[in-house]
Amino acid sequence: MPSQIVLPLSHRQDGGADRIVVGNANEDAVEALGTPDSWPFRTAVLAGPPRSGKSLLACWFDAQERGDAIDGANALDEAELFHRWNRAQEDGRPLLLVIDGEGWEIALPDLKSRMGAALQLEIGVPDDTMLAALIEAHAAQRGLALGEGALTYLVPRAERSFAGIERLVAEIDRLSMERKVAATQSVWRDALEAIRGPEQASLL
């Protein structure tokens, strides 16, 4: 069955987000970012699953001018990172390190001990309330009007992850645009199906 491909239209030039959704998964981290002076050695390490808003939080922290943020710290050269940490200590400036992916194996013993002593912040798994807020935020950013009852339908069925929610809303947006119809239940259902297969597997 031939199907129309949609234009990759988006509302934002940089593909970033307009706001940070705060919920159970990140409220502790958000709160801690507000009080950098209380961090041990004024250092915090922020970890979390993909697309959970780590970089957004880092940008926000940077913009508040309460300290410096290093995004993707685990990808940087360890010696360089250690220098930056030392410099921040000398300047008395709080330092937020954002790490991507699972775990952070540090080879440099000095850095390892400093990071071990830092405040460890982790973004967790969003609960239903936060999932709903995330769905709404992603939809709003795409200029997608989700029909009535969308959250009641989607929240219990969606994958409970930041990346999963983002993909789901993108798929709903794409399908509604492809079919030129409002995003109603048939579109929500097909989007869920496209992502994780049909709810009821076919017998044959």
Added chain:
Amino acid sequence: MKATIERATLLRSLGHVQSVVERRNTIPILSNVLIEAGEGGAVKVMATDLDLQVVETMPAASVDTPGAITVSAHLLFDIARKLPEGTQVSLEVADNRMTVKAGRSRFQLPTLPRDDFPVIVEGDLPTSFELPAKVLAELIDRTRFAISTEETRYYLNGIFFHVADDDKPVLKAAATDGHRLARYTIDQPDGADGMPDVIVPRKAVAELRKLLEEALDGNVEIDLSASKIRFTLGGEGGVVLTSKLIDGTFPDYSRVIPTGNDKLLKLDPRSFFEGVDRVATIATEKTRAVKMGLDTDKVTLTVTSPDNGTAAEELPADYKADGFEIGFNATYLKDILSQIDNDTVELHLADAGAPTLIRKDEKSPALYVLMPMRV
């Protein structure tokens, strides 16, 4: 109020305003047209749907008693239409009734008071510029077919106007429904500098285009703010269309206009259109997908339908890049090709899944982007 107007004049003016009035209205006065007879011998008619209003001033044969009243727009229009040509139509209001007399006919119509008639508050319209009516008409013609009709994407339900500084200051108009995009670029008119980005709703575009048809030789004065736009045609005693603008953000569309498509196909748009139209005859599904096979200096159009068999047509073309296949919605292709008034059309392609750029040539003010279909 008592005034006498030449039937043709009345019919023409009512014709301009009555299409603004929706056929079904929950608020009775919105079905009505406001008629205002002034001291100076001019009669003003006005219609609104609360988002869009059109005011037209017409000369009356005589105004005996100035005044204003509202009466059903479609009724009065239908009456004026059926009155004999060349008659003088007298409109007289007494006891909340309007008497319409012409020749041997006499109608008594119910009215509603003029004070209940809603008028759009324009507010301050700080940006003002003029465009030749022909240019504005062309701009609308080249873009409006791409306006989205899907109501929940309200921000795509109109033509987006914005100014930019490319090599020179320009004014651009764009419309898209997520499948195709049309953009028209003109030199920036004096006064448009610093204009806010605006989205003019589809209905306002349609009404404006109709009005332009009868005023193609003149200029159109455009005044706007971030929330309202006013088009004035024919100066004093002309037509004024005021519309609310769509309160939304148009997507950053320039990013979907491909700049690096390296496969260039040139061919005659008319025979291309006809070929697409012919092979699409057997397509059964709503989307009418047509496959284009590109080879050196030729294009093969094919449609395969599970019910109706197959169709193919070979077209001569100018094509030097690597051969490949790409599918398009036949209706979209035809919509765009019918916009090209030239012996050749350029299609800039990348691959079977990427946006395709279509234009007359590089100097053309109109540019189209079409997304392919998976076939």
